[in-house]
Amino acid sequence: xxxxxxxxxxxxxxxxxxxxxxxxxxxxxxxxxxxxxxxxxxxxxxxxxxxxxxxxxxxxxxxxxxxxxxxxxxxxxxxxxxxxxxxxxxxxxxxxxxxxxxxxxxxxxxxxxxxxxxxxxxxxxxxxxxxxxxxxxxxxxxxxxxxxxxxxxxxxxxxxxxxxxxxxxxxxxxxxxxxxxxxxxxxxxxxxxxxxxxxxxxxxxxxxxxxxxxxxxxxxxxxxxxxxxxxxxxxxxxxxxxxxxxxxxxxxxxxxxxxxxxxxxxxxxxxxxxxxxxxxxxxxxxxxxxxxxxxxxxxxxxxxxxxxxxxxxxxxxxxxxxxxxxxxxxxxxxxxxxxxxxxxxxxxxxxxxxxxxxxxxxxxxxxxxxxxxxxxxxxxxxxxxxxxxxxxxxxxxxxxxxxxxxxxxxxxxxxxxxxxxxxxxxxxxxxxxxxxxxxxxxxxxxxxxxxxxxxxxxxxxxxxxxxxxxxxxxxxxxxxxxxxxxxxxxx
Numbered sequence: 001x002x003x004x005x006x007x008x009x010x011x012x013x014x015x016x017x018x019x020x021x022x023x024x025x026x027x028x029x030x031x032x033x034x035x036x037x038x039x040x041x042x043x044x045x046x047x048x049x050x051x052x053x054x055x056x057x058x059x060x061x062x063x064x065x066x067x068x069x070x071x072x073x074x075x076x077x078x079x080x081x082x083x084x085x086x087x088x089x090x091x092x093x094x095x096x097x098x099x100x101x102x103x104x105x106x107x108x109x110x111x112x113x114x115x116x117x118x119x120x121x122x123x124x125x126x127x128x129x130x131x132x133x134x135x136x137x138x139x140x141x142x143x144x145x146x147x148x149x150x151x152x153x154x155x156x157x158x159x160x161x162x163x164x165x166x167x168x169x170x171x172x173x174x175x176x177x178x179x180x181x182x183x184x185x186x187x188x189x190x191x192x193x194x195x196x197x198x199x200x201x202x203x204x205x206x207x208x209x210x211x212x213x214x215x216x217x218x219x220x221x222x223x224x225x226x227x228x229x230x231x232x233x234x235x236x237x238x239x240x241x242x243x244x245x246x247x248x249x250x251x252x253x254x255x256x257x258x259x260x261x262x263x264x265x266x267x268x269x270x271x272x273x274x275x276x277x278x279x280x281x282x283x284x285x286x287x288x289x290x291x292x293x294x295x296x297x298x299x300x301x302x303x304x305x306x307x308x309x310x311x312x313x314x315x316x317x318x319x320x321x322x323x324x325x326x327x328x329x330x331x332x333x334x335x336x337x338x339x340x341x342x343x344x345x346x347x348x349x350x351x352x353x354x355x356x357x358x359x360x361x362x363x364x365x366x367x368x369x370x371x372x373x374x375x376x377x378x379x380x381x382x383x384x385x386x387x388x389x390x391x392x393x394x395x396x397x398x399x400x401x402x403x404x405x406x407x408x409x410x411x412x413x414x415x416x417x418x419x420x421x422x423x424x425x426x427x428x429x430x431x432x433x434x435x436x437x438x439x440x441x442x443x444x445x446x447x448x449x450x451x452x453x454x455x456x457x458x459x460x461x462x463x464x465x466x467x468x469x470x471x472x473x474x475x476x477x478x479x480x481x482x483x484x485x486x487x488x489x490x491x
Contacts, residue, residue, distance in 0.1 A: 005132065079123055195442050277407050404456040437460075
């Protein structure tokens with residue numbers, strides 16, 4: 001731990017606390033931005049989470065100091081995953097050298113909303129390159145442009161992915177909040193392994209416009225924060241409301257008593273058998289019950305283990321089409337126009353782009369046909385039926401549940417670039433395939449490594465999940481900041 005860590009004035013500071021300091025005149029957006037930039041400069045060489053800082057961040061912050069409050073994030077520094085298009089001085093590359101130097105033709109809709117809310121876009125975060133759809137043998141948190149992101153709780157361990165940099169940066173207190181993206185697990189898994197709140201909203205609540213895509217069926221952006229209140233504030237700035245009645249402020253649902261009387265179905269995924277995780281999970285269930293929740297234990301999802309192949313088929317088909325569309329609209333000057341071009345570019349730059357793993361998923365996607373293919377249509381129907389009608393919706397209705405709870409996943413594994421990820425199991429897939437909301441909250445530690453508790457609900461149940469997650473968080477207060485140890489001590 002450095003003096004910058006132990007003495008950092010804004011360590012674990014929340015959005016609400018920062019706004020109190022700003023309102024009092026004791027803090028300005030510019031001085032806060034400068035403090036985060038200095039912390040990034042001093043500590044991020046250890047972590048590798050920020051791929052690029054915004055050279056105009058201080059100027060933007062200073063201009064906001066002279067304005068009336070625009071919205072819920074006025075003056076608050078925010079980091080964005082480097083697959084979210086911006087039209088500022090920064091690039092949008094998905095971590096690939098193929099897009100280095102390319103400026104987006106326009107910014108993502110969610111970035112416009114953040115600016116309207118008064119946020120300071122502080123920088124872009126590293127990620128698993130192309131949001132981890134390039135290879136089955138990849139290492140999460142590695143990209144050709146950004147190198148490797150490390151877990152700040154133990155630097156030789158993985159931050160998970162694909163929103164690796166967003167998770168590691170917020171865990172390390174490099175900004176107030178960050179935006180990640182998820183197709184399947186890419187918000188909730190790194191959030192769990194980096195001791196954060198990660199919120200994957202209902203697909204469609206936050207605009208996908210401008211996000212370098214994998215799948216229009218499953219992609220979404222969402223908050224990655226140190227507390228539930230910050231996630232609610234950030235979601236309010238990001239959300240377009242989707243198919244539900246407008247919610248003025250998600251922070252209105254921060255009810256510490258929301259667990260009282262809530263019926264929660266306890267999912268015990270067979271794949272998450274780590275004894276340390278299970279012990280912390282039992283303690284969390286006891287905390288939920290003590291807070292008044294009614295636990296239905298256990299419940300099971302009928303298709304939890306057999307969605308994988310159909311899901312992969314959908315992702316491969318949609319990647320081929322959606323990526324070409326994004327490149328045409330947002331990066332018309334790029335040296336690649338479609339997946340076929342990108343595969344060839346990677347081969348021509350193999351030393352820089354593929355020193356550790358290849359691109360067999362890209363090649364498989366490029367071999368797929370149009371979205372009218374019956375194979376695609378059948379896979380999409382199977383995903384919707386298995387994850388929704390016969391999956392989450394069915395179990396919620398059968399047991400009259402408000403939501404499901406489960407361990408989010410296993411602790412962080414040792415990073416191994418030679419062999420790729422040694423991934424533990426996670427509870428990400430059911431909600432990801434369904435397109436339903438999923439929030440993870442820190443629930444404790446296993447040998448010094450954080451693990452999270454998941455709450456999953458039906459479509460558009462973000463207000464409910466915020467209340468449940470907040471109630472659990474306030475009952476347990478499990479998060480502790482990292483200390484950047486090189487490796488876990490042997491005890």
